[in-house]
Amino acid sequence: MAHSTRCSLxxxxxxxxxxxxxxxxWEAGCPPLEPLSFPLSVNSRKPxxxxxxxxxxxxxxxxxxxxxxxxxxxxxxxxxxxxFIAIADNIASGKLRARITAVISNRPDAPGIAEARARGLxxxxxxxxxxxxxxxxxxxxxxxxxxxxxxxxxxxxxxxxSPWFVQQFPSRILNIHPSLLPxxxxxxxxxxxxxxxxxxxxCTVHFVDEHLDHGAIILQKVVPVLSTDDDHALAARILAQExxxxxxxxxxxxxxxxxxxxxxxxxxxxxxxxxxxx
Numbered sequence: 001m002a003h004s005t006r007c008s009l010x011x012x013x014x015x016x017x018x019x020x021x022x023x024x025x026w027e028a029g030c031p032p033l034e035p036l037s038f039p040l041s042v043n044s045r046k047p048x049x050x051x052x053x054x055x056x057x058x059x060x061x062x063x064x065x066x067x068x069x070x071x072x073x074x075x076x077x078x079x080x081x082x083x084f085i086a087i088a089d090n091i092a093s094g095k096l097r098a099r100i101t102a103v104i105s106n107r108p109d110a111p112g113i114a115e116a117r118a119r120g121l122x123x124x125x126x127x128x129x130x131x132x133x134x135x136x137x138x139x140x141x142x143x144x145x146x147x148x149x150x151x152x153x154x155x156x157x158x159x160x161x162s163p164w165f166v167q168q169f170p171s172r173i174l175n176i177h178p179s180l181l182p183x184x185x186x187x188x189x190x191x192x193x194x195x196x197x198x199x200x201x202x203c204t205v206h207f208v209d210e211h212l213d214h215g216a217i218i219l220q221k222v223v224p225v226l227s228t229d230d231d232h233a234l235a236a237r238i239l240a241q242e243x244x245x246x247x248x249x250x251x252x253x254x255x256x257x258x259x260x261x262x263x264x265x266x267x268x269x270x271x272x273x274x275x276x277x278x
Contacts, residue, residue, distance in 0.1 A: 071098040071254035074149030076140070077105050078158040081112025083176060086243035087153065087250065088119060096247045098254060102147035104140055106159055122147060128159060137165035144169075151253065153246070154208065163210045171260070173208035173215075174253065176246050178238045180204060180220055185213035190235045193225060201225055201234065203242045205249035216263045219249040 075084045084103065090096040103116035106128035116123035124143055128136045136159075144152060154175040166173065179189035181204040184196070193201040202222040207215035221241040225234060252258060257268045 071250070072101045072148050072150045073098050073153050073250070074144040074147055074151070075100060075103045075112075075116075075153050075155050076157040077103065077110060077112040077155045078107050079110055079112060079156045081110070081115060081155050082239065083242055083246050084112050084153075084155040085115060087155070087247055088121075090247045096251055098250060101149045102143060104143055106136065106140075106157075112155070133160070134162040134164050137162045141165055141168050151250065152208075153250070155246075160212070161208065166208060166210050171207055174205060174218070174246075174249060175208050175213070175215070176203055176205045176242050176249075177213050178203050178235065178242065180222065181206060181213055181217060188231075190231050190238065194229065194231065194234065199225055201238060203238050203245055205245050216260055216265055218252060218265055219245050221245045 073087070075081070075087070077084055081103075087096065087098075088100060091098050091100065100116075100121055102122045102124060103113065104124045104126060105113045106126060107113075108125045108127065110125075113123050113125060126136065126139050126143060131139075150172065152169050152173040154173065161173070177185070177189065178201075179185070179193060180200070180202045183198070184192040184201075186192075190201070200222050202220055204217055205219045206213070206217045209215040221244065223234070223238050223241055252267070258265050259268055260266075
């Protein structure tokens, strides 16, 4: 029988406390509110004496206080970061309920870092040149922890992650690949698809494990391969679908409304805690 694991955003790789009640997520330092009674004094919850007044003044209800947690994203990129930009735009428009707590690049000249700074985001450069892979990964992992990221999003991050890094964030690292995995993993996936003569390709969002383009598949989108396609034309149409698929996959993982059975990710309905428009 396949092993079934229930996933929830509240179980992160950063040793954050589990939520006190199912279906609710509380920010650290934001405990469940106790019922209030009116009127109250400023510094005490003990009732104060009412003052007679010719006008009857009804007490105002307390302002709404939201303790619902918002998914925190740590973005890793090495280039222009078009998927990062699409995710950031969906957050800004309210389509995706999340926040970006760090954008990290191993390349100081990455256009995606300049874009992150222009948006006022926490943009960090941790150069990888000359460093052993795991040593660099340890620095990146610490930066992600410091930022409070609960999901790690690879957006054109041109480095193989060490097994140590993957183990720090189990089922919390997402990647997108421009093919319908398991077909055509690795580099030049669009060229591989054309050379093989497939009639359909697409993109895949998947969890990251210790193997290349191998983790459990979260979401896929299909793109037809046209007879007039070359590498660039096919890549452009797939990229347009990537910009949709990544935010949809993040919304699903953030909601916690799924379970993993073997390599299959199955949706669970009726338990949404993170609202998104996908």
